[in-house]
Amino acid sequence: MGRFNIDGVFYEAASYAEARAKHLLSKGTVAGSPAPVAPPPPVSGPAQVVGVPVRRESIQDASPPGAGDAGAGQRGQEGASAIQIVHRADSRDLDDSSIKRDRGFACQNGQWCIREVLCARTFVQKLLDPSLDTSKVGGFEFAATVLTPVQINFRQGATKVRLQDVMATIKRVLKDTRAFWVSTSLNEECGGYATRDDYNCYRFTLPRPLKHYELVLGETTNTLKKVERRSADQVPTLCMDGELADGSDSRIFAINSGPINDCEISFLTRIDQGWVELIKKKVS
Numbered sequence: 001m002g003r004f005n006i007d008g009v010f011y012e013a014a015s016y017a018e019a020r021a022k023h024l025l026s027k028g029t030v031a032g033s034p035a036p037v038a039p040p041p042p043v044s045g046p047a048q049v050v051g052v053p054v055r056r057e058s059i060q061d062a063s064p065p066g067a068g069d070a071g072a073g074q075r076g077q078e079g080a081s082a083i084q085i086v087h088r089a090d091s092r093d094l095d096d097s098s099i100k101r102d103r104g105f106a107c108q109n110g111q112w113c114i115r116e117v118l119c120a121r122t123f124v125q126k127l128l129d130p131s132l133d134t135s136k137v138g139g140f141e142f143a144a145t146v147l148t149p150v151q152i153n154f155r156q157g158a159t160k161v162r163l164q165d166v167m168a169t170i171k172r173v174l175k176d177t178r179a180f181w182v183s184t185s186l187n188e189e190c191g192g193y194a195t196r197d198d199y200n201c202y203r204f205t206l207p208r209p210l211k212h213y214e215l216v217l218g219e220t221t222n223t224l225k226k227v228e229r230r231s232a233d234q235v236p237t238l239c240m241d242g243e244l245a246d247g248s249d250s251r252i253f254a255i256n257s258g259p260i261n262d263c264e265i266s267f268l269t270r271i272d273q274g275w276v277e278l279i280k281k282k283v284s
Contacts, residue, residue: 081212081228081229082209082210082211082212083186083206083209083210083212083239083254083256083265084205084206084208084209084210085203085204085205085206086184086185086186086203086204086206086265086271087184087185087186087187087188087190087194087201087202087203087204087279088105088182088183088184088185088190088201088202088204088271089185089190089191089193089194089196089199089200089201089202090105090199090200090202091198091199091200091282092200093200094273094276094278099273100273102270103270103272103273104270104271104272104273104274104275104276105182105202105270105271105273105276106182106270106271107179107180107181107182107267107268107270108176108177108178108179109139109142109177109178109179109180110139111138111139112139112140112143112180113139113270114138114139115137115138115139116268116269116270117251117269118137119137119139119140119143119180119268120247120250120253120268120269121247121248121250121253122134122137122140122143123140123143123147123253123268124224124238124240124246124247124253125246125247126143126144126147127147127161127163127215127222127224127238128221128222128223128224128246129221129222130147130149130160130161130221130222131220139180142178142180143180146161146166146169146170147161147166148161149161160217160222162215162217163215163235163236163237163238163255163257164234164235164236164257166236166255167236167255167257167266170255170266180268181255181266181267181268182266182267182270182271183264183265183266183267184204184254184264184265184266184267184271185262185263185264185265186256186262186263186264186265187262187263188201188203188279189262191262191264194280196282197282197283198282198283199282200278200280200281200282201278201279201280202276202277202278202279203276203277203279204271204275204276204277205275205277206241206252206275207241207252207275208241208252209241210239210240210241210252210254211226211239211240211241212226212227212228212229212230212237212238212239212256213225213226213227213237213238213239213240213245214227214231214235214237214238215238223245224238224245224246226245229260230256230260230263232260233258233259233260236255236256236257237255237256238253238254238255238256239253239254239255239256239265240252240253240254251269252267252269253267253268253269254266254267254268254269255268
């Protein structure tokens with residue numbers, strides 16, 4: 001049995017299809033009604049592990065009183081405000097050598113992982129100041145490309161990079177070994193992957209809630225505007241756990257994108273193994 005979120009309502013069921021059927025029944029749907037819409041395309045698949053073990057910066061887990069309860073009501077909430085609980089479907093078990101090596105769920109780009117907090121902070125700085133020279137930041141090469149307007153060939157004539165553009169690139173190279181992000185989902189279905197027998201589903205409770213910021217483009221530099229929650233499907237937000245809008249005091253970074261009632265949360269820093277809970281085990 002698993003717990004599935006259907007349109008903001010949770011059902012105990014053996015599969016997504018069964019949960020969906022319960023939801024339709026509760027709505028009074030009868031035989032002959034249109035078939036339910038299939039789950040959206042996968043947003044959080046298994047990580048591909050490359051390279052050799054690397055040493056990563058540790059993430060401090062000091063959390064304010066009551067932080068463990070801050071996100072308890074957010075699962076399935078449209079445009080959730082401060083994010084503290086996310087999910088990931090993954091074919092690996094927690095005793096997998098790559099998860100042990102990385103002390104959690106890390107991106108595929110080993111050089112980024114070595115200095116992930118520095119790279120994530122540099123990512124924010126480059127968003128704010130596109131002219132920033134990042135050539136001396138190891139592991140940042142692909143991120144610099146993603147943040148360069150001339151590389152946005154799917155938006156001809158673009159002179160500025162939006163978070164939408166960043167996410168478009170992330171979607172295109174999801175399985176690429178240059179990837180410097182880890183995909184998770186706000187909802188437990190994880191884009192349909194969590195309903196498959198060959199995937200585990202994990203829940204992560206972050207030590208501090210992530211706050212939302214929208215990127216506001218300027219003439220030469222940009223700003224980040226703090227918002228309570230996402231405002232629309234096509235308006236991603238940058239999420240950080242610190243108090244400063246430039247990210248200089250944050251150690252957890254992510255981008256919130258996709259439909260606001262089925263968000264993908266792409267982490268720019270690893271997800272610590274101490275935050276994980278197995279909520280659905282794969283069928284061996």
